[in-house]
Amino acid sequence: MFEVILFASIKVLVVVAAVLTGCAYSTLLERRVVGRMQHRIGPNTAGPFGLLTPLADGLKLIFKEEIKPANIEPITYMLAPMISFVPAILTFAVIPFGKDNTFFGQDFTLVLSDLNIGVLFVFAVTSLGIYGIVLAGWSSGSKYSMMGAVRSAAQMISYEVGYGLSIVGVIIIANTLSLRELVEAQMGPLWGTITFLPNWFVFSQPLGFILFLTCAIAETNRAPFDMAEAESELVAGYHTEYSSMKFSMFFIAEYANMIAVSAVGATLFFGGWHGPFLDSMPMLSVVYFVLKVFMFMFFYIWLRATFPRFRYDQLMAFGWKVLLPVALLNTLITAFFVIL
Amino acid sequence: MSNTSKTVTLNMGPQHPSTHGVLRVILELDGETVVKAEPVLGYLHTGIEKTMESKLYYKVLPCTDRMDYLAPMSNNLGFCLAVEKLMEIDIPDKVQWVRVCLAELTRINSHLVWLGTHALDLGAMSMLLYTFRDRESIMDMYEAVGGQRMMTTYIRIGGLAMDIPKDFEKDIRNVIKVINNGLNDYETLLTNNEIFINRTKGVGVLTADEAINLSLSGPMLRGSGIKHDLRKANPYSSYEKFDFEVPVGENGDAYDRYLIRVEEIRQSIRIMEQTLDGMPEGPYRAHVPGIVMPPKEDVLYKMESMIFHFKLITEGFKAPVGSVYQGIESGKGEMGFFISGDGTNKPHRVRVRPPSFINLAALPKMCEGNMFSDVVCAIGSIDIVLGEVDR
Numbered sequence: 001m002f003e004v005i006l007f008a009s010i011k012v013l014v015v016v017a018a019v020l021t022g023c024a025y026s027t028l029l030e031r032r033v034v035g036r037m038q039h040r041i042g043p044n045t046a047g048p049f050g051l052l053t054p055l056a057d058g059l060k061l062i063f064k065e066e067i068k069p070a071n072i073e074p075i076t077y078m079l080a081p082m083i084s085f086v087p088a089i090l091t092f093a094v095i096p097f098g099k100d101n102t103f104f105g106q107d108f109t110l111v112l113s114d115l116n117i118g119v120l121f122v123f124a125v126t127s128l129g130i131y132g133i134v135l136a137g138w139s140s141g142s143k144y145s146m147m148g149a150v151r152s153a154a155q156m157i158s159y160e161v162g163y164g165l166s167i168v169g170v171i172i173i174a175n176t177l178s179l180r181e182l183v184e185a186q187m188g189p190l191w192g193t194i195t196f197l198p199n200w201f202v203f204s205q206p207l208g209f210i211l212f213l214t215c216a217i218a219e220t221n222r223a224p225f226d227m228a229e230a231e232s233e234l235v236a237g238y239h240t241e242y243s244s245m246k247f248s249m250f251f252i253a254e255y256a257n258m259i260a261v262s263a264v265g266a267t268l269f270f271g272g273w274h275g276p277f278l279d280s281m282p283m284l285s286v287v288y289f290v291l292k293v294f295m296f297m298f299f300y301i302w303l304r305a306t307f308p309r310f311r312y313d314q315l316m317a318f319g320w321k322v323l324l325p326v327a328l329l330n331t332l333i334t335a336f337f338v339i340l
Numbered sequence: 341m342s343n344t345s346k347t348v349t350l351n352m353g354p355q356h357p358s359t360h361g362v363l364r365v366i367l368e369l370d371g372e373t374v375v376k377a378e379p380v381l382g383y384l385h386t387g388i389e390k391t392m393e394s395k396l397y398y399k400v401l402p403c404t405d406r407m408d409y410l411a412p413m414s415n416n417l418g419f420c421l422a423v424e425k426l427m428e429i430d431i432p433d434k435v436q437w438v439r440v441c442l443a444e445l446t447r448i449n450s451h452l453v454w455l456g457t458h459a460l461d462l463g464a465m466s467m468l469l470y471t472f473r474d475r476e477s478i479m480d481m482y483e484a485v486g487g488q489r490m491m492t493t494y495i496r497i498g499g500l501a502m503d504i505p506k507d508f509e510k511d512i513r514n515v516i517k518v519i520n521n522g523l524n525d526y527e528t529l530l531t532n533n534e535i536f537i538n539r540t541k542g543v544g545v546l547t548a549d550e551a552i553n554l555s556l557s558g559p560m561l562r563g564s565g566i567k568h569d570l571r572k573a574n575p576y577s578s579y580e581k582f583d584f585e586v587p588v589g590e591n592g593d594a595y596d597r598y599l600i601r602v603e604e605i606r607q608s609i610r611i612m613e614q615t616l617d618g619m620p621e622g623p624y625r626a627h628v629p630g631i632v633m634p635p636k637e638d639v640l641y642k643m644e645s646m647i648f649h650f651k652l653i654t655e656g657f658k659a660p661v662g663s664v665y666q667g668i669e670s671g672k673g674e675m676g677f678f679i680s681g682d683g684t685n686k687p688h689r690v691r692v693r694p695p696s697f698i699n700l701a702a703l704p705k706m707c708e709g710n711m712f713s714d715v716v717c718a719i720g721s722i723d724i725v726l727g728e729v730d731r
Contacts, residue, residue, distance in 0.1 A: 038469035143350050147372070147712070223463060224535055233716050235357060308535045309463025311713045312372055 008213065011112055013165060019092055023255040024054035029303045037305040056250070066109050066244040069141055076139035081242065081249035084132020088256035090125045094118040095263045096180045098273045098285035109186040110273075111180055118179035122264055123164055129257060130156045133238045136250070140189075140241035143192055148237025151227040158319035159225075165327035166211035170201045170268050183272035202269040207330045209212065209269045213299075213322060216261040218319070220254065223304035235263035262296030263289075270295075341637030342699050344595040347375055350712075354383045361726030365703070367715065368423040374715060377707040379700055384730040396656035397423055398633065400690065407490040407692065408728040411452050412482075413439075413446040414670035421576055422666035422677040423497050426659055427631055430642055434622035435499045436578040440510065441615040442485070442494065443577070443668075444608035448519055449478045450723075451601045455526060458598070458720035462539050474522035477515045484656060498632030499625030509616050518607050523605060530598070534621045544706035544718035546663035547592055551702075558601045558673025560699045560722060564592035570669035577668075582611045585676040594721035601723075604671075633655045656685035663689075672690060672696055672723050696724040 028043065028050060035042025046052040061113035078185070094117075096112035115121050130153060137149020170179060190197040190204070202209045218225040229237030239250045266272060266289060275288035310318070353364035362383035368376040387480035392400045404415035416594055417439055424431060452471040457469030479489045484505050486494035505511070530536045546556070551564035561568055569586040571579040589596030626632050629693045633652055634645035659681030667676035673695025682688035699722050706718040 034466075038466045039473050040469060143348060151372075155604075226463070233358070233713050287635055305466045307464060308459065308530070308533065308539055309713075311711060313538055314538050314709060 008112075009223075012146070013090055014087060015097075016113060017045045017164070018299055019089060019256060019259060020252070023252045023260050024058065025300075026255045026259065026297060027057065027251070029152040029297065030304075032283070033298065033301045034305045037302070054292070061248040062245055064244040066246065070090050071141035076135050078246075078249060080130070080132050081137060081246045081253070082130050082141060085249045085254040085256070087128040088253045088260060089128040091122055091257075092261035092263070094121050094179055095260075095267060096183055096272055099278055099288050099328070106328050114178060114180050117177045119167065119177045119182070119268075122179070123160075124137075126260065127156065127160055128255065129253065132135035132250075132253065137238040137243065140238070141295050142241050144234045144236075145238050145240045148227075148229060148234045151234075152221060152238060154312075155218060155221070155225065155227055158316050159215045162211060162319060162323035162327045163215035163219055165324070165331055166208050166215055168248050168327075168331045170203045172331070172334050172338050173201065175203060179267050179272075180279060183267060186274060193215075196276060198271055200269060201270040205269065208225075208334070209265075209327065211270065211330065212265060214323060216265060217303065218298065218315070220257045220261050222254075222258065222300055224307040224309050225315060227315060231257070232299035258297060258300055259293060260270045262293045262300070266292035346370060346507055348371050352645060352715070355379075355630075359473050359719060360457060360724055363719065363724065363729070364698075365715065367420050367712070369567075369706075369712060372592050372705045372712045374710055374712060377704045377715060379699075379703050380507075381730055384726045385611045386727075386731065388673070388731045389690055389692060391685055393526055394695055396685055397659065397687065398652070398656065400492050400687070401496065402491065405493055406727060407694065407731055408450070408558060408670065408672065408725045409444045410725055411450040411577060411671050411675075412490060412492045412569060413442045414450075414668060414675060416493060417577065418668045418670070418675045418677050419679075420436055420497050422494050422664050422679050423659075423670065425664045425666050426662065426679055427497075427628075429498050429631065429655070431577075431624045431626055432496070433580070435624060435626070436617045437619050437626075438500060438508075439554075439577050439613050440579060440582065443610045444517070444615075445478055445512070447608045447671040448605050451477055451605050452478070452519075452522075452669075454601060454720075454723045455598075458717075458723075459530060459536075459576060461720040462536065464529065464536070467526065470522065470525055470529075474518050477518040481511055481515050485491060494523075496633065498628055499623070502636070503624045512612060517611060519605065519609060523602065527602065531602070532610070537595060539713075539717060540589070540598060540721070541593055543594045543710060543714045545591065545593045546702055550705060551592065554698070554702045554705070556673065556699050556702060558606065558669070558671070558695050558699065559597050560702065561714040562587065562600055563589040563597040565590055572668055572673055575666070577659050578667065582614050584611050589620055594717050597721045604622070617728060640646070658683060658685050659687070667693065672725070672728075673699055688731070692728075694728040695729065696722070696726075696728045700729055 017316065024046070032042040037118050042050065043053045044050040046056045058241070093112045094115050096111040100109045133152045134149045137145040137152070170182070174182050176182060176185065186201060188199050190199045197203055221229065228237065239247055242250060269293045272287040273285035275284065278285055347368045347370045350367045350369050351364070352367055353359040354362040359365065364380040364383060366378045366380060367374055386618070388403050392403050395403070400421060401416055402418045404414040410414055423646060425603070452475045456468035456471035482492050483489050485508070486492040486501055546564050548564045548566055551561050551566060565588055567586055567588045570576070572586055585609045587600045589600050604728070625635055629648050630651070634648050638645035639649045661683045662679035663678065665676060665678045667674045674693060676691070676693030676696055678691040679687050680689040703718060703722065707715045710718070
C-alpha cells in the first residue's frame with residue numbers, strides 16, 4: 001500500500017514539475033520563435049541561448065511589488081488567479097504520457113489516473129478555467145477587465161459546443177472515453193491496410209481535427225481568438241489590474257492550458273505516445289509525446305505571429321454559424337460510416 | 341460600478357496601447373456598440389507654432405521636423421516652399437528633383453509606419469516588425485543625405501542642407517528594391533487575408549459628401565472616392581513633370597484606405613525612379629545672396645559668401661510684409677503652411693494646417709454605431725501622428 005502511494009506521489013510531483021517547467025519554457029519558446037519570425041533575435045542574454053530567461057522572469061515577478069486597485073473585491077480578486085491556474089494543471093491527471101512498462105519490478109503506467117471517462121474529465125476541467133477569468137474581470141473593478149471577462153465567457157460558451165462535438169467522431173470510431181484506450185485504438189497501420197501511414201485519427205477524422213484545432217485555440221484564448229486580452233483594444237483584458245505573482249499565475253495558466261490542449265490534441269488525433277522502435281525502448285514513447293505536443297505549441301505560436309485578431313461579433317458568428325454546423329455534419333457522417 | 345443608465349462611459353487613453361500616442365477618446369458604449377465617441381486632444385501640446393514665431397526663418401525648420409516626426413522631409417518641404425513663395429526665390433532643377441525624390445521616400449516612410457501600427461492594432465503583430473525592418477533602409481538613406489535619421493532638416497530654404505552623396509542613385513535604387521520586396525510580404529499577409537478583410541471592410545465608412553464636408557485630405561479623402569491630390573491639382577516643386585497615378589477607393593472604408601496607401605507606395609516608387617533617371621546637374625542651392633545661405637565651401641574661400649553667411653546666421657533675412665499659404669500633399673493629407681511676414685526677420689504668424697488634426701475630426705462619424713474593436717481600426721486607418729495633431 002505504502003509503495004503505491006509513494007509511486008503515485010512521485011508521479012504526481014514529476015508531472016506537475018514537468019508541466020510547470022514546460023510552461024516556463026513555452027514562454028521562452030514563444031518569444032524566441034516569434035522573434036525569429038519577426039526578424040528579431042528574442043531573449044538570448046540570460047544563460048546560453050537565453051535558457052535561464054524563464055527563471056529570471058519568475059524571480060522578477062515574485063519580487064515585484066503587488067499593486068491592487070482600490071475598488072476591487074478582495075477575496076475574489078485573490079482567488080481568481082488560482083481558479084484559473086488549478087484546472088489548467090488538473091487536465092494532466094488523465095493524459096497518458098507514454099507506454100506502460102515495468103520499473104523496479106513494479107508495473108508502471110505513465111498516466112496519473114486512467115479514468116474510464118477521461119475525455120469527459122478533460123473537457124469538464126478545461127471549461128472550469130473560465131471561472132477564473134470571469135471572476136478576475138468582475139472583481140478588478142475596471143471596465144476593461146470586465147469587457148475582457150464578458151467576451152471570454154461568451155466566447156467560451158460558443159466554442160465549448162463545437163469543441164465537444166469535434167471529438168465525437170473520434171469517440172464514435174474508438175468506442176471509448178478513456179484516453180488510454182483511445183491511444184491504443186490508434187495502433188497499427190491505417191485502417192489495418194495502408195501500411196505506410198499510422199492509424200492516427202487525424203487521417204480518418206481530418207475535418208474533426210481541423211474543428212478541434214480551431215476550437216482549441218479559441219478555448220485557450222490564443223491569437224487570433226484572443227478576444228479576452230486583445231491588448232490593442234482592452235489594454236490587457238481580464239488581467240489588466242493584476243500584477244506580480246498573481247499576474248504570472250494567469251500567465252502560467254494560459255500556457256498550461258495551451259500545453260494541456262496540445263496534449264489532448266496529440267492524444268486524440270496523433271496517436272499519443274506512438275512512434276517507431278517502442279518495443280526495444282519503451283521510454284522513447286515519452287519523447288514522441290513531448291515532440292507531438294511541441295508541434296502543436298509551435299503551431300500556436302506560428303498562428304500568433306501571422307494572423308490579425310478576429311472581431312468579437314465575427315468570432316461568435318464563426319463559432320455558431322460555421323463551426324457548430326460543420327461539427328454536427330462531421331458527427332453525422334462518422335456515425336453513418338461506423339454503422340455501415 | 342452601479343449604473344442605472346443603459347450605456348457605459350469608457351475612457352480610452354491618453355495611455356492606451358492603440359491610440360497612437362496620447363490621443364484620448366471618451367466612448368459611450370452600449371454593450372460593445374459605440375454610441376458616442378469624442379476625441380480629446382491637447383496631451384502633446386508643445387506650442388510649436390508659437391515657438392516658430394520667435395525664431396529666424398531658417399531656424400524654424402527644425403521645428404517642422406518635430407511635428408509629423410514620421411515625415412520630416414515633407415514638413416521641411418512645405419515650410420521651405422512657403423518661405424520661398426514669400427521671398428520669391430527660384431529653385432534650381434536639381435534641388436526640385438532631389439526634393440521630390442526625398443518627399444516620396446518620406447511618404448513611403450510614413451505609410452510603412454502606418455501599415456505596421458495599423459496591422460498591430462488589428463492584432464497582426466509581425467507586420468510592425470516587417471515594416472520597421474524595411475523602414476530601416478529609408479532611415480539609412482536619411483542618414484546618408486542629412487546625417488540624421490529622424491529629424492533630418494535636410495531640405496532648407498532655397499535648396500538643400502548639403503549636396504547629395506556620391507552614391508545617392510545607387511542607394512535609392514537599393515531602397516526601392518527593399519521596399520518592393522517588403523510590399524510583396526505585406527500584401528501576402530494582409531490583402532487577401534480573410535480576417536483582415538473582415539476587420540477592415542465596412543469599418544469606419546465615410547461617404548464622399550461626408551469626407552468633403554469634414555474637409556478631409558489625403559488617403560482619407562481618396563478612400564471615399566474623391567480624386568484629389570495636391571500633387572496633381574496644384575503641383576508644387578515640379579510634380580507636374582512626373583508621371584504617376586492617384587489611386588482612388590470606392591467604399592470609403594478602412595480596407596479601401598489600406599489598398600490606397602499600398603498603391604501609393606508603388607506610385608511613390610515610380611516617381612522616385614523617374615527622378616533618378618532624369619536627375620539634372622546643377623547647384624544644390626539657389627544663388628540668392630542675402631537670403632539663401634551660401635554653400636559651405638564658398639564660405640571658406642570667398643569673402644562675400646562669408647559676409648552673407650555671417651549676416652544670415654546672426655540676423656537672418658527680412659521678409660516682406662504679406663502672407664502666403666503653401667499646401668503640399670504629405671503622406672497623411674494636405675500639409676499646409678500659412679506664413680505672414682511683417683518686414684522683420686521673424687515670421688509674424690505661422691499657422692500649420694495639419695492633416696492628422698483635421699482628419700481626426702472624422703473619428704466620431706467613423707465609430708458611432710460600430711463595435712468597440714472598430715474604434716481601434718478607425719483610429720488606425722486615419723493615420724494620425726499626435727505630434728502633428730497637437731503641435
